[in-house]
Amino acid sequence: MARTQSPDYEDRRAAILEEAAKLYAERGFLGASIADLAAACQVSKSLVYHYYAAKEDILFDVMQSHVQALLETGERIASGDGGAREKLIALTHEFMQLYVGAASRHKVLLNELDRLPADRRRIVVDIQRRLIALVEHLLEEIRPDLAGRLSRPAAMLYFGMINWTHTWLDPEGAVTPDEIAALAVTIFLDGICKPT
Amino acid sequence: MARTQSPDYEDRRAAILEEAAKLYAERGFLGASIADLAAACQVSKSLVYHYYAAKEDILFDVMQSHVQALLETGERIASGDGGAREKLIALTHEFMQLYVGAASRHKVLLNELDRLPADRRRIVVDIQRRLIALVEHLLEEIRPDLAGRLSRPAAMLYFGMINWTHTWLDPEGAVTPDEIAALAVTIFLDGICKPT
DNA sequence: CCTACCGATCGGTAGG
DNA sequence: CCTACCGATCGGTAGG
Numbered sequence: 001m002a003r004t005q006s007p008d009y010e011d012r013r014a015a016i017l018e019e020a021a022k023l024y025a026e027r028g029f030l031g032a033s034i035a036d037l038a039a040a041c042q043v044s045k046s047l048v049y050h051y052y053a054a055k056e057d058i059l060f061d062v063m064q065s066h067v068q069a070l071l072e073t074g075e076r077i078a079s080g081d082g083g084a085r086e087k088l089i090a091l092t093h094e095f096m097q098l099y100v101g102a103a104s105r106h107k108v109l110l111n112e113l114d115r116l117p118a119d120r121r122r123i124v125v126d127i128q129r130r131l132i133a134l135v136e137h138l139l140e141e142i143r144p145d146l147a148g149r150l151s152r153p154a155a156m157l158y159f160g161m162i163n164w165t166h167t168w169l170d171p172e173g174a175v176t177p178d179e180i181a182a183l184a185v186t187i188f189l190d191g192i193c194k195p196t
Numbered sequence: 197m198a199r200t201q202s203p204d205y206e207d208r209r210a211a212i213l214e215e216a217a218k219l220y221a222e223r224g225f226l227g228a229s230i231a232d233l234a235a236a237c238q239v240s241k242s243l244v245y246h247y248y249a250a251k252e253d254i255l256f257d258v259m260q261s262h263v264q265a266l267l268e269t270g271e272r273i274a275s276g277d278g279g280a281r282e283k284l285i286a287l288t289h290e291f292m293q294l295y296v297g298a299a300s301r302h303k304v305l306l307n308e309l310d311r312l313p314a315d316r317r318r319i320v321v322d323i324q325r326r327l328i329a330l331v332e333h334l335l336e337e338i339r340p341d342l343a344g345r346l347s348r349p350a351a352m353l354y355f356g357m358i359n360w361t362h363t364w365l366d367p368e369g370a371v372t373p374d375e376i377a378a379l380a381v382t383i384f385l386d387g388i389c390k391p392t
Numbered sequence: 393c394c395t396a397c398c399g400a401t402c403g404g405t406a407g408g
Numbered sequence: 409c410c411t412a413c414c415g416a417t418c419g420g421t422a423g424g
Contacts, residue, residue, distance in 0.1 A: 028311060030226035034419060044398060045420085055419065111307050115224060143388055150379060153371055154388060157380050160360030161353045168352045175349055183346060184353050191387035192339055192350060230407065240410055241408085251407065 013051045016041055018104075021062045025104035029059055029112045059112060060120045066105035067127045069098060074134045084141035089185050091135070095162055096181040100171045107166050132159065142189070158188055209247045212237055217258045217300035225255055225308045255308060256316045262301035263323045266294060270330045280337035285381050287331070291358055292377040296367040303362050328355065338385075354384055 019040045023032035034055055038045045052058045077091050099106045113121060136155040140147045146154055161184045169180055215236045219228040230251060234241045248254045273287050295302045309317060332351040336343045342350055357380045365376055 026310070028224065028226055028308075030224060031311070033417080035417085046399085047397060049420070050396065053420095112224075114222070115227070139388065146388070149371060153365075153376055153379055154383065156360070156364045157357045157376075157383060160358070161356045164352070164356030164360055169349075175345060179346075180349055180353075183349055187350065187353060187387070188383060189387050189389055191383070191385050192335065192342075193385055229405085231405090242409060242411090245408075246409070 012047075016043075016048060016051055017058070017061055017065070020058045021102075021104035021108055024059065024062060024112060025107040029055075029108070029115045056115075056117055056120065059108070059116055060124070062105050063109045063113070063116065063124050064127075066098075066102050066109050067124055067131070069102070070095065071127050071131050073098060074131050078134050078138070084138045085189065088135070088138050088142070088189070091138075092162060092185040093178060093181040096165070096177045096184075099162070099166060100169070100177045103166060103171070106163075110163060110166065132156070135159070161188060212239075212244060212247055213254070213257055213261070214300075216254045217298075217304055220255065220258060220308060221300035221303040225251075225304070225311045252311075252313055252316065255304070255312055256320070258301050259305045259309070259312065259320050260323075262294075262298050262305050263320055263327070265298070266291065267323050267327050269294060270327050274330050274334070280334045281385065284331070284334050284338070284385070287334075288358060288381040289374060289377040292361070292373045292380075295358070295362060296365070296373045299362060299367070302359075306359060306362065328352070331355070357384060 016037065020032075020037055023037055023040060026032070027036070034045050034048055037058075038048050041048070048058075052061070073094050074091060077087055077094065080087065080090075082090075109124075113124065116124065132152070132155050135158055136151045139154050139158070140151050143154075162181070165177075165180060165184075169175075169177065171177055212233070216228075216233055219233055219236060222228070223232075230241050230244055233254075234244050237244070244254075248257070269290050270287060273283055273290065276283065276286075278286075305320075309320065312320065328348070328351050331354055332347045335350050335354070336347050339350075358377070361373075361376060361380075365371075365373065367373055
């Protein structure tokens with residue numbers, strides 16, 4: 001019978017992952033060494049290599065865990081009841097919550113995707129594509145004449161609005177993430193000219 | 197009398213700058229070495245250091261040249277004739293043209309700002325702030341009740357839409373930058389629900 | 393004989 | 409403006 005692994009194996013791995021997300025968000029993937037990560041976790045470099053075979057595996061885990069959470073939320077909302085308009089509103093609020101709750105992972109996903117080896121990058125990009133398709137379909141329900149040429153650009157403009165918040169939105173600031181989500185989806189659906 | 201510098205001094209500097217923008221956009225600032233840059237320019241590392249005292253100086257030049265061009269375009273349009281709505285439309289089209297014309301610089305500006313030393317980063321961020329304030333004032337003209345709390349978030353959501361295009365917009369693709377600019381500013385002003 | 397982990401150091405390459 | 413180098417640090421692995 002095989003020996004079981006340490007009972008806190010997953011906890012330690014999760015702790016390294018979270019610290020890596022923070023470091024890569026602050027200093028960039030190439031700017032944060034394995035030695036930096038080990039020091040931040042107060043463990044040896046060898047322990048880090050016990051959990052991850054290579055530095056790129058850590059980056060992949062940071063990105064994959066985040067994008068997976070986004071897709072699950074997206075699919076849950078898309079398959080629910082209600083109209084496309086209501087679903088897009090709910091999606092925007094839940095995405096904004098995920099973005100601020102996983103701010104480091106989100107920043108790393110947006111800034112360091114090119115640093116991922118091609119095979120693993122494809123996996124992340126595929127999940128992103130499903131997320132985009134999901135929003136695209138909602139937009140086609142709201143505006144059927146958009147389908148084909150402009151539904152994808154429109155979906156990308158939507159993601160630009162909400163993804164970009166990581167550069168300026170302060171979760172502790174006067175304007176809350178929920179207010180920003182409401183403003184973003186209102187502008188996207190009805191424009192800034194229409195009073196909220 | 198001081199010796200004059202080489203007559204093609206500025207051309208060579210500009211060539212190094214453009215190559216640096218490309219390399220930093222592709223591999224990241226930390227992923228592209230001075231040796232890589234010299235090889236791409238087919239010059240020695242020492243020649244690069246003849247034009248730039250440090251690696252960060254090149255990064256600053258890449259970012260500063262781009263953000264300066266954006267601000268000049270923004271101020272020219274803002275100080276012109278016409279209403280705020282027309283100015284925002286013109287601004288969006290001209291920004292999109294600048295973004296695709298300086299795609300590498302734009303990507304570097306958005307992805308590598310944290311890699312700039314604090315003092316030089318402040319200079320770039322200050323210029324960005326003036327650009328944001330300019331859009332903010334246009335939005336306050338369009339929607340006076342937005343002023344104060346929500347005009348800055350609204351301006352940031354606008355920039356999210358158009359800045360983020362660098363990740364997905366193909367200048368050679370079926371949908372042109374001008375069409376994307378038109379779609380973005382239409383959505384922002386009147387929403388996706390209103391037929392274009 | 394296994395796993396989980398340590399201190400030390402490998403061959404190469406970075407900016408300057 | 410080049411070749412020849414430097415101090416330091418990189419990602420990854422050795423023995424025990």
